Amino acid sequence: MVEAAAEKGGFLAVTYDRFEFGAGQKVTDITLQYHLRNIITRVLLAFLSYLSERKDVVESLSKGEKDQLAVFVQAYLGDLTGDGIQELLNELKSLPEKFKDFWREHVGFMESAINFLLRTYDLEKIDLPDSKQEEKRLGETYKYQLETLLGLVRKIGFQSIYVLIDRPDETEKTGNDPSAAYQLIQPLIRDLELLGLKGYAFKFFLWDKVEPYYRADARPDRVPMYQLTWNRPGLKSVLAKRMEAYSDGGISSFDQLLEKPCGIDDHLCLLANGSPRNLIRMCETIIAVQAERDAAARKVSLGAVDQATVIHGEKVFIENYGEAVLKDLQRIGRELFTTNFVANEILKISSNGARNKITGWANQGIVAQVGTVIAPPATRPTHLYGVLDPCAVRIIHRAVPFEEFVQDRWLPCEHCVTDNFIDLNLYPEGEEPLCRECGRALV
Secondary structure: OOOOOHHHHOEEEEEEOOOOOOOOOOHHHOOHHHHHHHHHHHHHHHHHHHHOOOHHHHHHOOHHHHHHHHHHHHHHOOOOEHHHHHHHHHHOOOOOHHHHHHHHHHOOOOOEOHHHHHHHOOOOOOOHHHHHHHHHHHOOOHHHHHHHHHHHHHOOOOOEEEEEEEOOOOOOOOOOOHHHHHHHHHHHHOOHHHHOOOOEEEEEEOOHHHHHHHHHHOOOOOOOOOOOOOOHHHHHHHHHHHHHHHOOOOOOOHHHHEOOOOOHHHHHHHHOOOOHHHHHHHHHHHHHHHHHHOOOOOOEOHHHHHHHHHHHHHHHHHHHHOHHHHHHHHHHOOOEEEHHHHHHHHOOOOHHHHHHHHHHHHHOOOEEEEEEEOOOOOOOOEEEEEEOOHHHHHHHOOOOOHHHHHHHHEEEOOOOOOEEEOOHHHOOOOOOOEOOOOOOEOO
């Protein structure tokens, strides 16, 4: 959305979402200078792209500005060939396609870009010794360079530069490790002077599991943090828009694909647990399962939905929490339990051992305390825990048909509209079921 609004909003949007590591380089070796050099390279390439159709701006540059631009070009783009430029352009999604065509037409795949740039923008080539000296000097003044680039960018009509930092958790060094993902962007997110640089805005798109490291190490009081959350109606709207887009407006719900429509969209959104990505993955799995069951079918059967929700739930849960936790929860066999029940009747371990396991699950967001109960023969109240992840609940009850499974456990809270996913029959007699979010009575 930021990229799409860039030109009308009068700002230059620069996406920085590719982090490459040298041989033997670790996440902890990444410095602020590494990040700033990459950001400057992208800002410079975006600026030169817009400059390509603004010959009047090129001609209006003073000799000092041209000299400065020549230094930037040779220091940051001097080693790039046509293929390297195309890789960077793929990140700069807000750039109009005509600029990408401009680079393709004028710089060959393996051709060095430097001579073309110097010739096109009427810049003087710097002698090698002087160039190396300039590079060394530039390496000590990255923030000053950002300010200088902003001055040049304003000449083509943009008033500010918006830097979007994304996907730090998707590299080979950080995948599935929130600590490493935070370490990668730590030099940027902790530098308040950089983040407050006039004329610049920085937005980080981060995995929610990075939050504890950010809170402990950075300055959430100075750098606002917003959590993107999706409720069921929002997910349902996303699904409807996607269905419309891929059917040329002919289909607006997944329910229309079923042999026996039953309002399945709400149920799928419920199982997606607030994740648009998981919702789409689940729908893909349903289609794949239906194709395996009957490749000639024109509609999706409830049997395919039933099978696919189990396959999807198991896959997503293992990705997030591991197979060992899944096996423990399957052994427990219910979404409501006490420490004593887990220790004495299921896992046959000490109360402390069971308590440590449950605490670990709670820290991961898999379970939470949903009340207290007195379970005979005990006479003192004990914590009652509930499994929060709908995928986990589905796997625990994988033998129950999906429609029956949802109807028996779906309890929307009338007060805060949180979707509670729990079987009322599992509550001990006399205990009132409470909403896991606001604590109010559900029935």
